Amino acid sequence: MIRRMRRLLSFLAASCLFLFAASAVPAGITTQGRPQSKSKVITVRSARVVNSRNRVIPAEAKAMLAAGLEALTGKKEAKEAWAALGLKPADEVGIKINCNNWTITLSPPAELLRALTDSLGLVVPANNIIVYEASIADLESSGFKGNSSTSGVRFFGCDEGAGFDDQERLSRIATSTCTKLINFASLKCVEQGRGASLFFKNQIGSLVEKDMPKCHGNMDFLASTLAKPSLKNKTILNICTGLRGTYKQGVPWYWGGLIMGQDPVAAEWVGYQVINEKREQEKVAALPVPEYLKIAESKYGLGTCTAGHVDWVNLDR
Amino acid sequence: MFLPKTAPAGFVPAQPPEYFGTESEPLADGHIFNFIDGGGVVYLNHGFRSVAHILYKDEKANGSMTVDIFDMGTPHNARAAFADEAICPTDFTVISVGAEAKAYHFEPDFFLYFIKGRYLIYAHVSDDARSEILIDFSKQLFKEEP
Numbered sequence: 315m316i317r318r319m320r321r322l323l324s325f326l327a328a329s330c331l332f333l334f335a336a337s338a339v340p341a342g343i344t345t346q347g348r349p350q351s352k353s354k355v356i357t358v359r360s361a362r363v364v365n366s367r368n369r370v371i372p373a374e375a376k377a378m379l380a381a382g383l384e385a386l387t388g389k390k391e392a393k394e395a396w397a398a399l400g401l402k403p404a405d406e407v408g409i410k411i412n413c414n415n416w417t418i419t420l421s422p423p424a425e426l427l428r429a430l431t432d433s434l435g436l437v438v439p440a441n442n443i444i445v446y447e448a449s450i451a452d453l454e455s456s457g458f459k460g461n462s463s464t465s466g467v468r469f470f471g472c473d474e475g476a477g478f479d480d481q482e483r484l485s486r487i488a489t490s491t492c493t494k495l496i497n498f499a500s501l502k503c504v505e506q507g508r509g510a511s512l513f514f515k516n517q518i519g520s521l522v523e524k525d526m527p528k529c530h531g532n533m534d535f536l537a538s539t540l541a542k543p544s545l546k547n548k549t550i551l552n553i554c555t556g557l558r559g560t561y562k563q564g565v566p567w568y569w570g571g572l573i574m575g576q577d578p579v580a581a582e583w584v585g586y587q588v589i590n591e592k593r594e595q596e597k598v599a600a601l602p603v604p605e606y607l608k609i610a611e612s613k614y615g616l617g618t619c620t621a622g623h624v625d626w627v628n629l630d631r
Numbered sequence: 632m633f634l635p636k637t638a639p640a641g642f643v644p645a646q647p648p649e650y651f652g653t654e655s656e657p658l659a660d661g662h663i664f665n666f667i668d669g670g671g672v673v674y675l676n677h678g679f680r681s682v683a684h685i686l687y688k689d690e691k692a693n694g695s696m697t698v699d700i701f702d703m704g705t706p707h708n709a710r711a712a713f714a715d716e717a718i719c720p721t722d723f724t725v726i727s728v729g730a731e732a733k734a735y736h737f738e739p740d741f742f743l744y745f746i747k748g749r750y751l752i753y754a755h756v757s758d759d760a761r762s763e764i765l766i767d768f769s770k771q772l773f774k775e776e777p
Contacts, residue, residue: 366739367739416666416667417742418737419740511668511669515668526664527654527662527664530671563717563718563720565720566737566740
């Protein structure tokens with residue numbers, strides 16, 4: 315049974331919107347070209363999608379993804395949902411994943427990635443889907459094999475020859491090869507001043523290598539990453555796997571959920587709330603809204619991390 | 632560079648060792664951010680110089696064991712890194728591998744950290760059923776001379 319509820323936090327925050335007026339996003343701010351009223355973010359949770367041995371049930375992962383797409387777009391059929399997100403049959407879709415293996419494996423589960431590519435495959439040919447990471451070694455370290463053939467979903471490393479766009483200082487997989495992008499992050503708490511490593515950090519892996527370290531300590535630079543035109547204009551979905559995540563540096567738990575949204579700032583903000591719920595349970599101090607998210611909102615107009623502007627819908631399966 | 636002289640019981644090297652240095656002095660496989668992304672900052676704060684990453688595989692069980700040997704420059708730096716919760720979270724149990732080790736069991740993972748001189752050593756096994764092998768291997772590693 316699916317139980318749908320509006321999060322109390324979102325409700326309370328909306329009720330107190332007046333109090334936030336001074337720091338709120340100005341009316342009319344747009345997110346990736348869309349007029350923004352509230353940014354919808356979906357969390358989908360399942361108690362049975364992953365067990366304590368980190369084994370994922372494929373059918374449940376598939377059902378969670380479908381439920382999230384429906385809640386996000388209002389379209390019951392996945393094909394219609396993708397169309398609502400802007401996907402067209404001729405598109406080439408890049409899925410940037412984050413292969414996390416230090417020290418706890420938080421890479422996207424193959425079962426979930428398969429559910430996503432199968433769903434996309436309802437609209438585009440499988441070979442038009444490119445799963446990519448900073449390097450082919452990163453992909454392989456998480457059990458994904460490279461595939462540059464003309465058959466099936468392709469798996470690329472940014473270091474494999476596509477090269478980098480000089481102007482955007484970004485992999486040409488994102489700037490040239492792909493017409494649409496999906497930012498597929500993992501729920502990872504890193505603390506050390508950056509709080510969590512979610513959608514913003516995930517796209518560090520699309521940058522030219524020399525720019526990657528700039529994100530570690532330069533909050534403005536990190537915020538600006540998703541403002542690069544190709545990432546800002548082509549990304550149709552931000553999805554974060556929290557089937558297993560970390561709520562402290564290196565300390566995992568099985569949250570059993572997904573975060574999905576089109577507004578990367580709002581989706582990242584929800585990621586922080588999810589982590590903070592667990593931190594509260596464990597009596598660990600909450601992570602504050604990080605500076606890079608505030609910069610992403612106020613300076614780059616990438617979305618909102620203002621509580622009252624986020625429409626957070628949770629689905630419990 | 633300090634490297635294990637033998638593989639853990641039942642495991643074989645999955646690949647040649649990888650070596651990462653600092654941004655200003657990268658090694659054969661690059662710098663620490665190539666290895667552990669932003670997580671490398673805290674190691675740099677403690678004087679990190681290089682890390683050797685050794686990956687073993689157990690073909691029968693499809694599992695892996697990892698040993699990362701961080702050269703922190705001085706024993707003082709290694710101790711400071713070992714004491715830093717951003718590297719070694721507080722959720723550990725103490726075991727002995729010749730020196731005090733901080734051990735973590737997050738099913739199905741098991742890993743530990745310990746110090747040998749100026750080296751901070753991290754050892755991980757993907758299947759906690761093999762944790763005793765990891766502990767024995769760590770004891771053996773602690774006895775070896777760099």
